[in-house]
Amino acid sequence: MKRFGTLGWLVLSSGIVAGCPRGETGSATPATVDWRDRTLPVEARVRGFLDEFVPQRAALDRDANLASWAATNASSEEESAREYARKAELELAWRRLHADRERFAALQEFRESESLTDPLLRRQVELLYLTFLPNQIPDELMRRITDLSNEIEQTFNAHRAQFEGAEVSDNDLRKILQTETDSNRRRAAWEALKQIGPVVADRVRELARLRNQAAQAVGYPDYWQMMMAAQELPPDEVLALFDQVHEQTEEPYSTEKAQLDATLAERYGVTVGGLRPWHCADPFCQSAPQATDVDLDRYFANPDPEAPDGSNLVALAEKFYAGFGMDVAPILARSDLYERPFKEQHAYCTDIDRAGDVRMLLNLKSNSDWADTILHELGHAVYFVYTDQTELPYLLREMHTMSTEAIAELMGGMTKNARWLQELVGVPPEEAETVAAATQLEARLQKLIFARWSLVMLHFERALYADPEQDLDTLWWDLVERYQKVTRPEGRSAPDWATKIHVATVPVYYHNYLMGEMMAAQILEAVAREVYGGAPVEEVIFYGKPEAGRFLIDRIFRRGHVVRWDDLIVEATGEPLGPRAFVEQLR
Numbered sequence: 001m002k003r004f005g006t007l008g009w010l011v012l013s014s015g016i017v018a019g020c021p022r023g024e025t026g027s028a029t030p031a032t033v034d035w036r037d038r039t040l041p042v043e044a045r046v047r048g049f050l051d052e053f054v055p056q057r058a059a060l061d062r063d064a065n066l067a068s069w070a071a072t073n074a075s076s077e078e079e080s081a082r083e084y085a086r087k088a089e090l091e092l093a094w095r096r097l098h099a100d101r102e103r104f105a106a107l108q109e110f111r112e113s114e115s116l117t118d119p120l121l122r123r124q125v126e127l128l129y130l131t132f133l134p135n136q137i138p139d140e141l142m143r144r145i146t147d148l149s150n151e152i153e154q155t156f157n158a159h160r161a162q163f164e165g166a167e168v169s170d171n172d173l174r175k176i177l178q179t180e181t182d183s184n185r186r187r188a189a190w191e192a193l194k195q196i197g198p199v200v201a202d203r204v205r206e207l208a209r210l211r212n213q214a215a216q217a218v219g220y221p222d223y224w225q226m227m228m229a230a231q232e233l234p235p236d237e238v239l240a241l242f243d244q245v246h247e248q249t250e251e252p253y254s255t256e257k258a259q260l261d262a263t264l265a266e267r268y269g270v271t272v273g274g275l276r277p278w279h280c281a282d283p284f285c286q287s288a289p290q291a292t293d294v295d296l297d298r299y300f301a302n303p304d305p306e307a308p309d310g311s312n313l314v315a316l317a318e319k320f321y322a323g324f325g326m327d328v329a330p331i332l333a334r335s336d337l338y339e340r341p342f343k344e345q346h347a348y349c350t351d352i353d354r355a356g357d358v359r360m361l362l363n364l365k366s367n368s369d370w371a372d373t374i375l376h377e378l379g380h381a382v383y384f385v386y387t388d389q390t391e392l393p394y395l396l397r398e399m400h401t402m403s404t405e406a407i408a409e410l411m412g413g414m415t416k417n418a419r420w421l422q423e424l425v426g427v428p429p430e431e432a433e434t435v436a437a438a439t440q441l442e443a444r445l446q447k448l449i450f451a452r453w454s455l456v457m458l459h460f461e462r463a464l465y466a467d468p469e470q471d472l473d474t475l476w477w478d479l480v481e482r483y484q485k486v487t488r489p490e491g492r493s494a495p496d497w498a499t500k501i502h503v504a505t506v507p508v509y510y511h512n513y514l515m516g517e518m519m520a521a522q523i524l525e526a527v528a529r530e531v532y533g534g535a536p537v538e539e540v541i542f543y544g545k546p547e548a549g550r551f552l553i554d555r556i557f558r559r560g561h562v563v564r565w566d567d568l569i570v571e572a573t574g575e576p577l578g579p580r581a582f583v584e585q586l587r
Contacts, residue, residue: 042115054394064090065352072344080342088150098135124395130230137217145210152504157344161192170345183268190278194499201495204504208468224465227508248583253448285486286453288445294438299425302366310364317374324542324549331358331381339363347373349380354397358384376412383407386557400565405516416443420541454514455483521581522573
């Protein structure tokens with residue numbers, strides 16, 4: 001599952017990784033200025049503040065990121081328990097560092113000062129303020145949130161569903177949803193993927209209550225509102241943007257879904273009215289099923305039956321990124337690539353130290369989904385690496401989650417590009433036309449289906465934190481039926497909402513994926529215009545175009561978090577974020 005965890009171990013962080021910091025302007029500076037001395041100029045005090053604070057923050061970042069890495073890579077129940085306990089303690093220490101009330105008061109003062117004119121200093125103050133704000137809560141509440149979140153995450157990681165009398169992985173069950181034609185067996189696999197729900201639901205609801213208490217302690221009505229503010233996202237503007245997506249995708253989604261439903265009904269031997277969520281290609285109906293007779297998985301099959309499943313994708317990814325000037329071999333060498341018991345079953349990328357230690361957790365299989373995933377996560381990785389290599393201050397060697405998701409979606413989406421498939425996986429010329437038509441349809445379906453799924457997640461999380469006591473089981477299916485037009489199973493009464501790991505462990509994050517898709521569409525247009533001489537966006541595959549890689553590095557990666565996300569988008573693409581390019585590329 002590629003759509004997970006680039007926020008790393010703590011969503012409240014304005015920076016998720018760490019390292020041996022430079023001074024706030026990029027050069028080592030001794031901490032000689034007392035930031036508490038109000039007789040000094042404000043900018044001198046800010047520099048003194050950063051010189052004292054950043055080394056502490058960087059050390060905790062690095063330790064916490066390493067602990068998170070160890071916890072999600074456990075190989076036994078005992079190791080998992082030990083590493084999660086360490087992870088929880090380091091997260092708590094990190095949050096306590098940002099709970100310091102004296103420092104928070106100073107940040108408020110610096111933020112309001114008209115004398116703070118240096119743009120890099122002002123930006124660092126703003127990002128720190130947004131990180132400190134959610135942590136101005138009682139220590140006991142902070143510990144309860146941290147411990148419960150880690151407990152739920154550990155439960156997800158250790159869980160293996162029971163299916164047909166055996167313990168199986170999520171990968172095994174997802175394969176059934178992708179290949180099985182018997183509806184009864186599909187339903188059993190889908191229900192097995194939902195077994196985790198009742199195990200964690202009560203704890204996830206309690207975690208939502210605790211998060212709301214934290215938000216209310218710092219003046220927000222609920223956690224959703226607070227986290228949108230912490231991400232510099234005006235809630236009303238985001239909701240309006242998603243309403244536009246809803247409106248502009250309604251007709252094409254309804255049309256495509258009607259055609260897809262007819263195909264699926266014939267494939268599975270049911271009526272269109274008999275289609276249910278287990279007839280989707282994944283447990284949440286968030287991915288496009290195979291809509292044609294073209295099997296893209298066969299182009300990603302491992303040619304070496306003796307090699308680890310998915311190992312061919314590592315070589316493919318390295319070749320692709322090298323083709324536009326990005327060396328990902330060191331990243332792959334540091335990563336954990338294949339599935340095993342107790343290891344987290346999803347996928348993520350993390351920057352351990354903001355000094356180049358970037359790594360990924362994957363559970364590779366030789367199929368098109370995992371090809372998409374490895375390219376997606378490497379999109380995050382190269383963004384981290386090329387930001388780390390700048391002379392930016394430590395606190396600005398990060399990026400908004402939306403912009404890193406944009407790059408990741410752009411890279412993963414290449415696996416649905418016919419020209420890319422011909423160049424990178426060797427689709428034979430005689431199959432090129434058929435494959436081109438199939439990939440064009442699959443790319444269109446994927447974007448439409450994921451856009452509608454993202455509407456479910458946005459509105460569910462908003463409603464969850466507005467009222468955690470409501471009937472969430474019914475709310476979930478109401479939203480699924482409204483936005484995805486997927487019929488709920490008759491008589492089902494289960495906390496299916498709790499089976500989506502993001503709700504518990506990566507909260508108020510999912511909107512960044514769809515906003516990232518919109519940004520990716522605008523970046524694609526800009527690259528087509530400026531690097532490919534105005535060619536159609538379908539011609540943009542990056543491979544063989546080092547100047548396309550340079551565009552990404554210079555326009556986006558090296559900017560780090562110097563400016564807000566909305567300014568970065570205008571700088572990189574020439575227009576504000578909107579659904580125009582995304583919707584046009586669906587045609």
